[in-house]
Amino acid sequence: MTIPKFGSETRVNVTTADDQVSQSVTALADGGWVVTWASDGQDGNRSGVYQQRFDHNGTAASSADQLVNVTTADDQFEPSVVALADGGWVVTWTSWAQDGIAGGIYQQRFDRNGTATSVADRLVNVTTAGDQIESSVTALADGGWVVTWASDGQDGSDYGVYQQRFDRNGTAAFTADRLVNVITAGRQIGSSVVALADGGWVVTWMSWGQDGDRYGVYQQWFDRNGNAASVADRLVNVTTAGNQGQTSVTALEDGGWIVVWTSYDENYTNGEIYMQVFDRNGVAASPDDILVSTTSSGMKRLPRATALADGGWVVTWTSDQTGDSNVYQQRFLPEKAPHDLTLSASTVQEGAGAGTPVGAVAGQDANVGTTGDVLTYTLLDDAGGRFRLDGDRILVADGSKLDFEQATSHTIRVKVTDRAGNAFEKEFAIAVTDIADTGGGGGGGGGGGTPIPVDLVLRGTTGANVLTGGGGNDTLYGKAGKDVLTGGAGKDVFVFDTKPNKKTNLDTITDFSVADDPIWLDNAVFKKLGKGSASKPGALKKAFFKVADKAKDGNDYLVYNKKTGILYYDADGSGSGKAVEIAKLAKNLKLTAADFFVI
Known part of the structure; x- marks a missing residue:
């Protein structure tokens, strides 16, 4: 750029x-x-x-x-x-x-x-x-300011802050x-101070020998009246070997702060830039020091951090990794709550043994891999004891309750939580596949048979569901919520029978096949599309469908934008009314009116 x-x-x-x-x-x-x-x-x-x-x-x-x-x-x-x-x-x-x-x-x-x-x-x-x-000086929101410094001998032992x-x-x-410092033995120097959103402030400094080795980085935060939050100096760096120094502290918009420093070996022959992120309560975002500089060669030093308007921050430092000294930077995203959950697979065979894996859940969080954030998972609804959670894996808990003849799918609910306590919940529908006896005995759910493709009917709830078909000709009803629909093998039907909404009810079809899969649209919702029913779906008129970025004629009620993959419903065609997004499909599909039916 x-x-x-x-x-x-x-x-x-x-x-x-x-x-x-x-x-x-x-x-x-x-x-x-x-x-x-x-x-x-x-x-x-x-x-x-x-x-x-x-x-x-x-x-x-x-x-x-x-x-x-x-x-x-x-x-x-x-x-x-x-x-x-x-x-x-x-x-x-x-x-x-x-x-x-x-x-x-x-x-x-x-x-x-x-x-x-x-x-x-x-x-x-x-x-x-x-x-x-x-x-070091920082301004307070009330118009005042705080100054910190190092003073020689005043605390009874060398310099203190x-x-x-x-x-x-x-x-x-x-x-x-x-x-500022509680421990006065050795030397405390190199202070940095920054005001916080609550009217208080944070001071960081480097202290000799206090962490068991050489210099370490410590901090203390104060309320608006100057009262310390802790009776002890708070160690910032986790790794104590060698020297940690040249510290600087920066406040974040959410009331937290960042501390950056240089970590040197004992002989000061190599230096790397590290940081730690703290929330408004002083809780560290990571159990480990977070490495900022990623090139191993060269001496890095003099780190500084600057907060950005979006809640993130930039760390700068100097490095001679290319021979001469240059200034480098790294941008970090703000603390964000988990915003989505996925399940790698959502189909299980009826009667599966306890411990049989179904799939792995994965939370989507911008901070994972950047600021050391860690996600944990909780199974809020185990579908009546049918499933359990082991780390991030969904396993069968009681296979005797998985009977295709009783129910073709079950719904679980999972919560993902980050280190800051931010959480996101999502429901998943787990399909149960039938086992037919191919040895001549009775059909249905008997054990010992060979699995054959079965036509599944999967229905979502009001939540954001993940529906995954099997090898048969499946029918998937996303219902309300922002669902992810995967038909799998076979000729699958995707049914839309609830009022679409870009923010709250917009489904994604991951594997739509023009050759095999139709989309059914309920005329109780999509009223301009004509007649039809679930027992006798009506073909969509050719004039009602258009491949374009918007409706061109008054009867272009369905519009597919092949550049974005978005399918729209426009109740007045090219009129002044706004088109509504129905679904997200793959880009550049060769869709025609023949792919749609009215029910």
């Missing part, structure tokens, strides 16, 4: 002397964006933090780089920027020696016009002893720096 560019590549910084690095960008509500970066020597001292705002057309708001920090002594670096609910934004950064000791975390808030709300840099951390570095919450006016919610 070719993605069109808007304009050409443009340089953000106006001043080009020395280095401009460590960019951070945020999108604004009006369609514009703000970019921040650190620039070496531009503010008259060492490194300083600058910004530029762009409108929705990419036009810069200023002809010059805009200095963010007021104090320019020593270094200001590691900027992070986030847009606020009122159209403004906040920039945080590390400033060297400004708080009187070493590194400190500072911030400045700007209104929607880019005007600073303070004449001085605002110190974030309360404790100034030691270094405070690596700030701290946080502060600010209201919409920039007033700190906590009188002291709030420690």
Whole structure:
């Protein structure tokens, strides 16, 4: 796919002397964006933090780089920027020696016009002893924001992760720096913070030795008041061998979040990108780390995730798998409920022994194979004890209850559930085949005979049924629901006698044979098609059928679109009324009016 560019590549910084690095960008509500970066020597001292705002057309708001920090002594670096609910934004950064000791975390808030709300840099951390570095900032829905950082020695052992919450006016919610990590042994650094849909937020970080090996990725989530959801640090990575680091967290539309990280071996000679997806309750979507990067060669690093409007997300990272470093991406689908069930076979011989397999059920779920989702199955209706479920297989439970002379089919109901608890239910009709005695003894259901083709009559229910014929001349009534009809061998009849509806009553015929199989249409539903009955079906008039994408004449009541395989009923032909989809067939069938009968 070719993605069109808007304009050409443009340089953000106006001043080009020395280095401009460590960019951070945020999108604004009006369609514009703000970019921040650190620039070496531009503010008259060492490194300083600058910004530029762009409108929705990419036009810069200023002809010059805009200095963010007021104090320019020593270094200001590691900027992070986030847009606020009122159209403004906040920039945080590390400033060297400004708080009187070493590194400190500072911030400045700007209104929607880019005007600073303070004449001085605002110190974030309360404790100034030691270094405070690596700030991350996220905006809250109430107009406030949260800043996290790493502080050296404050928790009694090397670096620890701290946080502060600010209201919409920039007033700190906590009188002291709030420690995020519970375990303080070793080093906790590299924090990332993101706001959640419920007003709370999640913080992730990397911790040395806590998972039993080297660095591991941990998280904690907080409610809107800053109360932790757990009394312990929550380990994100399942595999603990080697180093897990460079973590980043991103919120999803459904209230959950994604954590991405790089997993290195002990010598940092190989790195792969992994992720884990959590629901709004902090429950992981997969029992294992989910591999994002699929090419085994090269060093992967610096993963970032971005949520999409459809509920999915994109993960990006850098990799030198081709020699030079390049940026790669992988898109993931959103968490979706199972949306369908299939049964691989739905015919069983009468009197079949217990444990005889009938078929395997398979749930249709977009997340299986992408985010580690796992499906489980439950048999809700076992047809009076005739069938049972083993994993995903439907087996005979009691063959003595499978008597063709008593019933030619039985209905079961299966539920598929994903890891998030989303479920889908569907009914299946299981046909019972007769066993005729070919040895001269009486006919019917006697045991010990050889199966011969039997003409089955299969009727669906109001649910979405799967009806499968056998080797005889079968008659299949889908009835209401979105059914899947398979005639099998023989000359099979497909009967439509309920009002069609594209969303709730549209059947699929999987194996329609023009040479052998007719379609019967009930004139109580399809009133323009003429006379006929089930005992004496009437042939459809040639003028009533058309192969086209729509009706061409006033009496084109049945239309087959060979490009899509859809069969339509149009009660007023080429009039203003809308055609209704009856069934889905194979494409490019050589259908004629002779394939249809009126009952």
